[in-house]
Amino acid sequence: MPTPIWLFDLDNTLHNASHAIFPAINVKMNVFIQRLLEQRGLPSDEAVVNALRFDYWQRYGTTMQGMVKHHQVNAAEFLHETHAIDELASMVRAERGLLRLLRRLPGHKILLTNAPRRYAHELMRQLGLHRDFRRQISVEMMRVHGHMRPKPSRQFLRKLLARERVRASRCVLVEDTLANLKAAKAVGMRTVWITQFLPNQSTLVSRPSYVDVKVKSVRRLAGNFRRLSA
Ligand SMILES: [Mg+2]
Numbered sequence: 001m002p003t004p005i006w007l008f009d010l011d012n013t014l015h016n017a018s019h020a021i022f023p024a025i026n027v028k029m030n031v032f033i034q035r036l037l038e039q040r041g042l043p044s045d046e047a048v049v050n051a052l053r054f055d056y057w058q059r060y061g062t063t064m065q066g067m068v069k070h071h072q073v074n075a076a077e078f079l080h081e082t083h084a085i086d087e088l089a090s091m092v093r094a095e096r097g098l099l100r101l102l103r104r105l106p107g108h109k110i111l112l113t114n115a116p117r118r119y120a121h122e123l124m125r126q127l128g129l130h131r132d133f134r135r136q137i138s139v140e141m142m143r144v145h146g147h148m149r150p151k152p153s154r155q156f157l158r159k160l161l162a163r164e165r166v167r168a169s170r171c172v173l174v175e176d177t178l179a180n181l182k183a184a185k186a187v188g189m190r191t192v193w194i195t196q197f198l199p200n201q202s203t204l205v206s207r208p209s210y211v212d213v214k215v216k217s218v219r220r221l222a223g224n225f226r227r228l229s230a
Contacts, residue, residue, distance in 0.1 A: 003107040004228070005164065005171045007189075008133070009151075010113035010120055012176040012197035014098065014218065015127060019197075020091035028082040029053050029063055036071060061150050061179065062114050062139060068148070075148065079116040079139070088119075092126045095219060099128050104222045111136040112160075112173070114150040151175075152183035161187070172228060174218065178208060185210035190228050194218060 011017035030049045037044035056066025067073040085091065095101075102109065110133060113120050117138035124130040137160070142150045149156040161168055168188030175181050176198055181191040193207065196216040207214040213224045 002170055004105075004190075005107055005166055006105060006109040007112045007171055007173045007184075008109055008218075009173070009175040009177070009180065009194075010111060010115055010123060013174055013194045014094065014129065015123065016093040016197045018199045019093040021085065021088070024085050024087075024091065025082055026053065028084075032078060032081055033067070036067075036073065040071075061152050064139070065148060065150070076140075080118075083116050083119040085119075088122055089126055092123065094127055095217060098218070099132060101219055101222065102129065102132060105225070108134045110134055110164075111138075112151065113137070114139045114142070116140060151177070151180040154183050154187050157183060157187045157189070174221065178211075182208070182210045185212075192221065192224075192228070 008014060011022070015021075030046070030053065033049045033053060034044045034046075037049070052066070053063050056063045056070075060066050060069070064075055064078050067078050068075050111120065111124065113136075115123075115138060117136075117140055120136055120138045121130070124133065124136060130136075139148070139150050142148060142153065142156050144153065144155045144159055149159075151157075157168075161171070169190070171184075172190040172192060173181060173184035174192040174194060175184075176194050178193065181193055185191050190212050191210060193211040193214045194217065195214060213227055215221065215224060
């Protein structure tokens with residue numbers, strides 16, 4: 001395999017977002033969604049709001065897209081309000097020596113996250129990884145023909161390959177979300193499933209056929225490199 005290009009997801013891949021950050025973002029999203037439903041005279045109790053947020057996330061890959069599509073909200077406004085977390089630094093939970101571990105990988109690294117730019121940049125700085133990634137691709141940058149196309153959009157992944165001028169087989173997507181790995185595999189990329197930060201029992205699920213390597217942590221990437229190259 002020629003030198004790979006590593007595409008890293010951010011939340012629950014490079015750090016434990018389920019610990020405190022996702023709960024904080026979910027609260028902010030609920031506040032936003034509830035206010036909007038209330039203003040429009042729609043049912044807005046907690047169960048409705050939670051179900052809506054989760055449904056959009058599952059259907060589209062981001063809650064934001066559902067809010068834009070079905071409620072005509074302004075994407076930038078929604079992203080800003082829901083990801084503005086003052087105490088981010090104290091909420092970050094990541095593995096020790098992450099930078100050293102990632103530096104052991106041959107080839108360059110690109111961040112590919114469905115999170116907004118400001119949040120992703122701040123988090124990468126907190127993690128000490130910001131200088132080691134060639135590019136940080138956030139949700140605002142994932143567009144095809146002017147439309148937002150975040151992961152798991154195959155259209156966007158193909159566009160990314162064309163822009164980077166690389167063959168899909170050279171790219172490795174490292175992720176916790178299976179739908180995104182499935183899309184990456186469909187366009188010809190290699191796939192690594194990171195399981196340790198998943199809040200449910202997904203770690204017990206066996207490796208799906210579109211996952212090349214299943215590991216608990218990005219720590220195990222270097223050790224599994226040969227399996228990816230095979
Ligand atoms: Mg993730």
